[in-house]
Amino acid sequence: MSAAALSRRGFISASLLAGGGLLFDLNVPLARAADGTPVILTAFIRILPDNRVVIGAKNAEIGQGAKTMLPMMIAEELSVDWSQVTIEQTHADAKVFGGQSAGGSRTTPREWLPTRQAGAAARAMLVAAAAQGWGVAPETLKTAGGTVSDPKSGKSATYASLATAAAKLPAPDPATLKLTDPADFRIIGQSVVGVDTPAIVAGKPLFGIDFKLPNMLYAVLETCPAFGGTIKSVNLDEVKALPGVAHVLPIKGDGTPESGFDGVAILSKSWWSANQARDALKIDWDVSAVSGFSTESYASEAAAKRKGKADAEIVRTGDVDAAFASAARTVTADYDYPFLAHGTLEPQNCTALFKDGAVEIWAPTQNPESGRGLVAKALNLPPEKIRINFTRIGGGFGRRLMNDYMVQAASIAAQVPGVPVKLLWNRQQDIQRDFYRPAGWHGFRAALDKGGKLTAFHDHFVTFGKDGKPVRSAEMPASELPAGLIDNVLLEQSFLSTNMPTGWLRAPGSNALAFVTQAFLDEVAQAAGKDLPTLMLELLRDPKELPRGPNQPPFVTARAQGVIEKALAMGGWATRKALPRGTGKGFAFYYSHMGYFAEVLEVAIVDGMPKVKTVWVAGDVGSQIINPINALHQAQGSVIEGLGQALAGQQITQVAGAVEQANYDTHPYLRIADAPRIVVEFVKTDYPPTGLGEPALPPVIPALVNAIHAATGKRIRTLPVTAEMLV
Known part of the structure; x- marks a missing residue:
């Protein structure tokens, strides 16, 4: 779409609702996508005859608060009271609503301005309608509480009473919209309880796991324990004869984890009977191509790789070899971390109905358009024949960016046309059929001069890859600090083969790289006779704006300095040496x-x-x-999740191509009794707002292991932390 196509008429339209009231349909231009194409946000606002306001929430709600936050911004600019607002979840359709994915903490930076413009555009049309009726200039009028008023004459009119006149007006020019001054915000910046919270507390059905349709069949799906195994034989007829079983269906995958591996689906009128029938399945799997993968073999291969020449350079600046050759002191250390599962509280599920050559889907998905494409390919359907409805998501953390469960449900439903099918995984499947945070091994070197200044940094990162490229979420950015802060940096990577599907886990990449880089730099700081915050502040001393990836703002050293200084003051860093024996602080x-x-x-x-x-x-x-109470919860939840990864014993191990862990007892999470006191403060700076779903997680793991070193003198270079490491 060209910029010229973003006309005023395409920007907003208004129409009367049946029975009275007003509908605003708004197409708001966003920042350009990576390919330069303008991205469009569509929002809808309905002004009802009683002056209540219905605002569409277009993004998936995964606990990050988007379903509440985006309507807050519209309501602010629309100039209505929050008590007037009702929020409705839209369905998924990028052609109508624009981007609807939930991941990467991108919702806030992507929609901060355009979402507010949506509300401002609707307000402008209502004000124009009142001004026209009263014969006054629009700029002389005021709005509040869903009412337009004229301070001079004392006249006022509700938005609902202006519906007919507003629907006849031309769209405002987006360039003329005046957004609310932040000093005058009445909704943005106030703590607003999540719109779904009362229903969640009351146990009302909101989640995909709760969804039901009349005459629905429940489905379970059995696939090979070793990823990529195929079916040689299965006792279909024997299982079909079991009480309560409606269908036993072979499912042919395409050999990829996203679209699905080979499996057998059992359908019944209850999930329990379908799951019980699963125990009677006798499948002879062909695992010849995938049984050679194991945690033990990965570790030995990584150790050998780490000592050898890397497969590829990520970035090389300066003269690294010369810097190490002339160093007064070098510091070396090896670090590693395991595969991790997402462990969402709500297991993967999806409901699908195939009828008349089309499929309707109800799914707790973070990335609906990816799912639409996968289903279209699997069923050989045009994308427009697929309708995707959002359900509330019971935990995702990146797992539901992958839509394998959606493809599976649709593929099963296509074999029983006209019958709704609900696919529901059990906990064991959820742990053993994940897209895992990839394991990694790092060989670090750092060079110091006589004054203790860091002069060179080298990381040989061994992880998983194929055809010379890292697998999903095993990337390291060329901008990984201290790159850009010192002259001589070499980041390089080597690859191992695996059959494990990998994916994005909350703060992908960062959740692992923060641990190893900040823990190693704590060692470097100690060797230089200083502490880590001192080292970091020295590296960040010069004002710089370091470029990041496409469509990413630069890294601003002054902002980093600001939060470091704030955290040190909050945490009483200067008095840390007065702590009793066996207690320590880390940064x-x-x-x-x-x-x-x-x-x-x-x-x-x-x-x-x-x-x-x-x-x-x-x-x-x-x-x-935007919503302080939700911001607090996002930061606190990130800290708790990070601590769980380090302390609860989380790791995924593999034998003969299959995952060993099967439930929360072997892949545990932090319990309430182990959650610490968490104090959160935000440093406000003159930059556009960005997201909060992820960035508080990465620092907590290195802060933990650095604190353990302060308390015990022991360096933790592998996760999870065990008691044996402290002896």
Whole structure:
């Protein structure tokens, strides 16, 4: 779409609702996509005859608060009271609503201006209608509480009463829209309880796992324990004869984890009977091509790779070899971390109805358009024959960016046309059929001069790849700090083969790279006779704006300095040496998903294991915290999740191509009793707001292991943390 196509008529349209009231349909130009194409946001606003306002929430709600936050911004600019507002979830359709994915903390930066423009455009048309009726200039009128008023004459009119006149007006020019001054915000910046929270507390059905349709069949799907295994034989007829079983269907995958591996689906009128019938399946799997993969083999291969020549350079600046040759001191260390599962509380599920050559889907998906494409390919359907309805998501953390469960449900439903089918995984499947955070091994070197200045940095990163490229979420950016802050940097990568599907886990990439880089730099700082925050502040001293990826704002060193100094003050860093024996404080800083976060953590060793007492979190996500209570919860949840990855014993291990862990007992999560006190403060800066779903997580893991070193003298270079590491 050319910029010229973004006409005033295409920007907003208004029409009368049946029975009275007004519908605004708004197409708002966003920033350009990576290919230069303008991206369009569509929002709808309905003014009802009683002056209540219905606002469409177009993005998936995964707990990040988008279903509440986006309507807050529209309501602010529309100049209505929040008590007037009802929020409705839209369906998924990029052609109608624009981007609707939930991931990467991108919703806020992507929609901060255009969503507000949507509300401002509707308000402008209502004001213009009142001005025309009263014969006054629009700029002389005021709005509040869904009412337009004329201070001079004392006249006022509700938005609903202006519906007929507003529907006849031409669209405003987007360039003429005047957004609300932040000093006058009445909704933005106030804590608003999530729109779904009362229903969740009351146990009302909102989630995909709750969804039901009349005459629905429940489906379970059995696939090979070793990823990529295929079916040689199966006792279909025997299972079909079991009580309650309606269908037993072979499912042919395309050999990719996204579209699905070979499997057998069992359908019944209850999930319980279908799941019980699963135990009677006798499948002879061909695992000859995938049984050679194991955690043990990965570790030995990685150790050998790390000592050899790397497969590829990510970035090389300066003269790294000369810098190490002339160094007064070098520091070396090896770090590693395991595969991790997402472990969403709500297992993967999807309901599908195939009828008359089309399929309707109800799914807790973070990335609906990707799912639409996969289903269209699997069923050989035009994309427009697929309707996707959002359900509330019971945890995603990146898992539901992948839509394998959607393809599976649609493929099963296509074999029983006219019958709704609900596919529901059990917990074991959810752990053993994930798209895992990839494991990684790092061989670090750092060079220091006589004054303790960091002069060179080298990381040989061993992880998983294919055809010379890293697998999903195993990338390292060329901008990984301290790149850009010192002259001599070499980041390189080597690859192992795997059959494990990999994917994005909350703060993808960053959740692992922060641990290894900030923990190693703590070692470097100690060797230089200083602490980590001092080292980081020295590296960040010069004002710089370092370029990041496409459509990403630059990294601003002053913003990093600001959160570091704030965290140190919050956490009482200067008095850390007065702590009792066996207690220590650690620090870490990380830039992730456009957010700057520094954290100080206090840990005590209790019964041989670390007990985190307090975490102080300082974050900079720009000029405005849209919904403070949700922002607090996002930061606190990120810290708890990160601590769980390090302390709860989380790791995914593999034998003969299959995952060993099967439930929360073997892939555990932090429990309430182990959650620390978490203090969060935001440093507001004069930059556009950015997202909060992820950037508070990465620093907490290195802050933890650095605190453990302060308390015990032991360096933690592998995760998860165990009692044996502290002996």
